[in-house]
């Protein structure tokens with residue numbers, strides 16, 4: 269994600285779960301919670317991250333891939349009779365299905381719809397937990413220890429306001445709806461040490477009217493022929509850099525008088541013809557007449573014949589926006605973004621259009637009508653939490669570690685000092701869970 273840093277090398281070794289057929293789980297597939305709907309075409313057909321890149325940027329072969337995914341889906345009539353979700357799982361669904369399969373093979377019992385409400389401790393040693401299922405509470409004694417893995421506190425507004433930078437709102441977070449910081453609070457109750465509490469896995473999100481959760485806005489900001497502006501009509505960051513760095517820049521200059529959130533992704537008719545933006549397919553696939561009226565009424569999308577009219581519709585400073593678009597058009601010509609260096613790094617160019625010259629991240633924003641889509645200062649989870657050692661044992665605020673208490677994933681403080689690349693959350697979570705299990709069995 270930081271290919272512009274000294275010593276950085278281009279390319280990547282990102283891993284993603286190999287797709288798997290849901291039918292491999294037998295009747296247990298019904299217990300699955302599917303991956304975020306934005307990772308499913310038409311809310312139904314799973315695709316991998318590699319396939320998502322091909323489809324979104326419309327790289328060579330995207331039409332063939334689209335046809336294959338759709339054909340495989342349509343002809344799978346036996347599975348269609350069970351569920352509208354594709355049999356072939358990818359991304360998070362595939363990762364969880366594979367873990368679930370391992371659990372089933374080892375005949376490890378699982379409890380569903382069960383909440384950990386309290387830890388049971390004797391001094392500095394955790395003995396078990398109080399759990400609640402269907403309103404019934406139960407005390408469970410742990411044979412070897414308790415591993416907390418209940419995610420961050422992104423869906424707890426009070427904790428967000430206590431720890432995270434403003435503005436902050438649970439509704440902008442794409443994290444799991446059940447992540448209210450229960451493990452963190454249970455740990456704090458015992459006197460646990462915390463770290464990195466004022467940080468999150470930041471990304472701008474799109475809160476589309478009537479959709480059940482926000483979408484991550486990762487690739488589209490990078491496409492040429494668009495820019496992201498604040499209420500003053502000014503850009504505040506390089507739109508093509510990685511999503512975490514973009515949002516850190518958003519917070520850096522955000523003030524109540526000059527807010528950067530919400531921000532608006534502004535693009536023109538040419539961009540609309542060539543690229544998908546969040547839920548908005550290209551113009552050929554979703555003409556303007558098919559854009560839901562609610563999107564306009566609720567200020568999620570705006571469309572106007574001039575930049576000035578667009579600004580007025582959104583309550584953005586019109587002079588500021590005109591000046592910004594003028595600058596972007598000049599940079600598209602020279603190939604040099606003099607304000608934020610957009611397109612200078614290899615990462616910037618990853619989601620760009622190689623056909624655009626001289627800078628694949630910059631194209632003029634000149635063809636009416638002009639559009640804007642509202643984006644929020646979101647996240648896909650918090651990254652601060654219970655401080656742990658290399659065996660994932662939870663540290664005490666007054667020194668040492670608790671006996672029998674481990675924390676992994678987003679309820680623990682992130683072990684990486686920054687966000688070097690994709691997998692920076694799931695990789696460490698799985699590694700530390702393995703460490704915890706090894707320690708328990710040592």
Ligand SMILES: Cc1cc2nc3c(=O)[nH]c(=O)nc-3n(C[C@H](O)[C@H](O)[C@H](O)COP(=O)(O)OP(=O)(O)OC[C@H]3O[C@@H](n4cnc5c(N)ncnc54)[C@H](O)[C@@H]3O)c2cc1C
Nearest residue numbers: 304383384418419442444446450648677678691692693694
């Ligand atoms: C659309 C999207 C794409 C992503 N892509 C990537 C990616 O490519 N690579 C990557 O590394 N990360 C990615 N992430 C982030 C990654 O999914 C999360 O960081 C990761 O899932 C966090 O794992 P976790 O186990 O800590 O928590 P979660 O996966 O959030 O799971 C926590 C679970 O605990 C449950 N829970 C909460 N409280 C309790 C309680 N008291 N008792 C019992 N259960 C409880 C919750 O309901 C939830 O099911 C993505 C996230 C999103 C939303």
